[in-house]
Amino acid sequence: MKTKRSIIVFWALFLMPTLIIAGIAFKLLSHEQERINQSAINALSQRAEAISQTIHITIETIQDNLKQSLFDIDQNDLAATLLRWEGTNPLVRNVFIYKNQGLEYPVKGMESTLEERRFITRYDALFSGRVKFDFNIAPSKISAKELQKLKGLTGSYPDSVKYDAIEKKQTISSRQKLVALSKAIQKAPGSAQQDLAFKGPEQKLINKSEWIPWFSENRLHILGWVQKIEKGPVYGIELELMTLLSRLIVDFPKITEPGTALVLIDGNGNFMHQFGTMVVDPEAKPVEVISISSLLPHWRIAVFIDDKGFASTKGFLYISTILLAIFIAAIISGGILLTRLTLSNMKDARQKTSFVSSVSHELKTPLTSIRMYAELLLSKRVKNEDKIQTYLSTIVNESGRLTRLINNVLDFGKLEQGSKKYQLENVEIDRFLEQIIKTHSIRIKNQDLEIKTLIEKGDYRVKTDRDAMEQVVLNLLDNALKYADQGKFIEFVLKKEDVFIVLKICDDGPGIPKEHQHRIFDKFHRIDNSLTSQQPGSGLGLSIAQQIMKDLGGDISFEPLSPNGTCFIIRIKDHDAD
Amino acid sequence: MKLSKQYHGRTIIGFFAITIIISLISGTAWAKLEHGKVICRIETDRSVLPAGDSQTTILKITLDAPAAPVNVKRPAVNLSLVLDQSGSMNGTKIEKAKAAAIEALTRLGLQDIFSVVVYDTNVHTIVPAQNAGNIQGIINTIRQIRAGGSTALFGGVSQGAAEIRKNLENDFVHRIMLLSDGLANVGPRMPDDLGRLGAALIKENISVTTIGVGTDYNEDLMAQLAQKSDGNIYFVESGIDLPRIFAAELGDVLNVVAKKVKITITLPDNIKPVNIIGREGRIRGNKIELYMNQLYGNQEKYALIEVNLPESKSGAKIKIARADVDYENPFTQKQERSSAVSYASFSSNPKKVAKSTNIDVVREYQLNLNALSQEKAIELSDKGKKQEAVKELKQSAARLKQIGTMYQDKELLQKADEQEVQSDMIESEGMSKKSRKILRTKSYQMKNQQLSQ
Known part of the structure; x- marks a missing residue:
């Protein structure tokens, strides 16, 4: 958790300067836009000044001429x-x-x-x-x-x-x-x-x-x-x-740019002439005012420009802002992605560590039993035939458990790499299920669980991989035996739904807590509570089962059983039906 | 004083070219000139005046413009249409204005110059001054006029004048026809300002005829502009009348028989000018000067002058005024002059005096006084004195009625009735925009003897 927090802190520290830089960049862009706007105003003002100079020079010339004519x-x-x-x-x-x-x-x-x-x-x-x-x-x-x-x-x-x-x-x-x-x-x-x-x-x-x-x-x-x-x-x-x-x-140049106007104003604020098509409100404040001449006291040219006038210069701000937004979005989304990947990798690493430890423990337990009983038998100190049979039976069972565990680990590796190969053959699922129940009935009964079987009549022959199917059912059965041993029964239901054969394996155990329900098929995930901590497991069973079913064109899902318990539903697809 | 002497001297020098026929019997001076010339007449309100103390009498100086000569090329016209294309013109008004402009264009000849300026917030010369021969091209341009924007009336007239100036040196009849339906809201908008523009344009012999459409334009501004530049003035309530008005105005413009008309009235030393009625003129000592830009064929224009006569004995006959009219004949491009002299006789017989009344002079004098009363009523109404305005109009109507009854003059009686109706309407409804425009337009048309209405 400490590492996770430090990554978020790091991310926040990384984000802060990014946002600050973005803010500064936007401000600079705004200033640049203001500068461009100001240059548009300056260009208009220069035209106003040119007009005002023309008026001044004209009046001055007229006055000089008239004065001279008067003298003459x-x-x-x-x-x-x-x-x-x-x-x-x-x-x-x-x-x-x-x-x-x-x-x-x-x-x-x-x-x-x-x-x-x-x-x-x-x-x-x-x-x-x-x-x-x-x-x-x-x-x-x-x-x-x-x-x-x-x-x-x-x-x-x-x-x-x-x-x-x-x-x-x-x-x-x-x-x-x-x-x-x-x-x-x-x-x-x-x-x-x-x-x-x-x-x-x-x-x-x-x-x-x-x-x-x-x-x-x-x-x-x-x-x-x-x-x-x-x-x-x-x-x-x-x-x-x-x-x-x-x-x-009538001689002044026309102003055709939209949203701009130069207005010649007399000393009383009356508009004496307007250059430009913009509709100017008499109460509007001009962006610039230029005095015309001392020869026309208080007369001035007011420069007006509105949003339309600035529209041509605003393209710069729009494009720059869009680029900046894309840049910032790329940085933030990249950061988020990296953080998520990092956190995900950290989680995977943690789960793998837990997996190795779990698998080591899982391997060690049956091996210890096998070794212990094998040594007892080897020392020939056990003379009782029944005990010998029991020990040998335990050795066989533990070996089977070991085999399944190793198979799971090997299958997981193959499934992860996508290299698992399936051997498709005709399987009669009803007989296949009966076979599995028969084989594992001792294990089930040993845990004082009643076996309920409900097989609807029908043709359950499909083309699928028998071993892979067996691994799926056994994973679910192992889970039920592990987590629902306090329950009263395990129920097997087989029926047909459309093109699928549906196999349900239900128990009346404590069920799966809600907060874990959406993650039970994640690899390495284990419900880390008081119940499961007592149980061995690699956290791979359901993940492998789901992957196999998907590979075989079927599916596996989960639904809670009322009032308590769990049902895993396997949908098996007949490969010939495609 | 030096000034008047110089002018007097110049007037005398010009006399040798003029033929004067004086009618002493009627008290009216006639100046019958050769065919095609402007005839000048001086009439008094009474040909026999009461003997005794000094008194004021009315002089009517009439200019009878001849008909335009047949088989002679009429003077070329330099016409600039200045059209309002502000937003308020949208619809019928702009469409009718365009149709009227096209109609006017088709009546022009190859020798004429035509330009079109439109104005909204800005001013655009859509047809620069050019020969009126390229009709189709110009028509297409006119048809593209679209309404929208504010009303830069001053700028429009200025641009129209600039187009006229391109051919100012030639012997054209220069005319701007301004059409507007709204208040000028860009550029100078005071009536005085537009009046000054008109006063400046008349110095270049450019007259501005103003056509107001609807009831939202500023009739004072339009009247000032037309008055100071000696143009005509029209008021139409809707755009439907525009083609008729354009045609009427063009009828005048194409019928000019005298240009740059200057009337100089010289009074003997013992007769003093008192007032010029209705027209703007200048009194310099014993000289009165008036100016008209153009006279149209078969038109009668006149000026009314009040003068003060000295004490006179019964049976005396004295010269009371001499009028000289200088103008440019647009057909020959030559300066011409027409003159008239008026004499008055005095009698102590009141019947003889009453019998000599010239009802034409009395009528025009009263109608002009009535026009001044109409203007005064507008002023009073503008100041919020509605009752006084109504009183002014009613008093003037009563005066018209009294004199009309006295001389059994139908025109005066009719005018009195019309004015009574109008004053009653103003009394009950107030001075509406329409009433104000009618009064302003009618008074101007009366004072200037506008032919086309």
């Missing part, structure tokens, strides 16, 4: 140019001219349109002078460098680049068209000269400008203003955000 306006034709621009350029929502601390255009009151009145209200803080136009511009921001840059830009956008001309190129993208819109202002011929004429020697060129993200009624608006000449008018435009959005979104 002839100051003498300012209002007309701005109005023309407002009427024709989709990028321009409103225009204004602020002069001498007051709004020159649009005019408050009836002369302005509803949109212009809203525009004035929207930027009231600026137009009423409560907030200066350059409130968010650092004094050093207008530098000589910027002026130089602005001059450079003047050169890079010739008058020939006009909206209509650009529209003729059909292959250019919507975004490019949008940028072209920002260059669309038309300079009146000769305006440069007029500009110079306008700028008197006392007027200092300052070229101040700024784009202001402006929040009104919780919505973003973008106002651009310029002041070209010191103390000159501040004028500018309000960008049409819907044009920007409408033109930008």
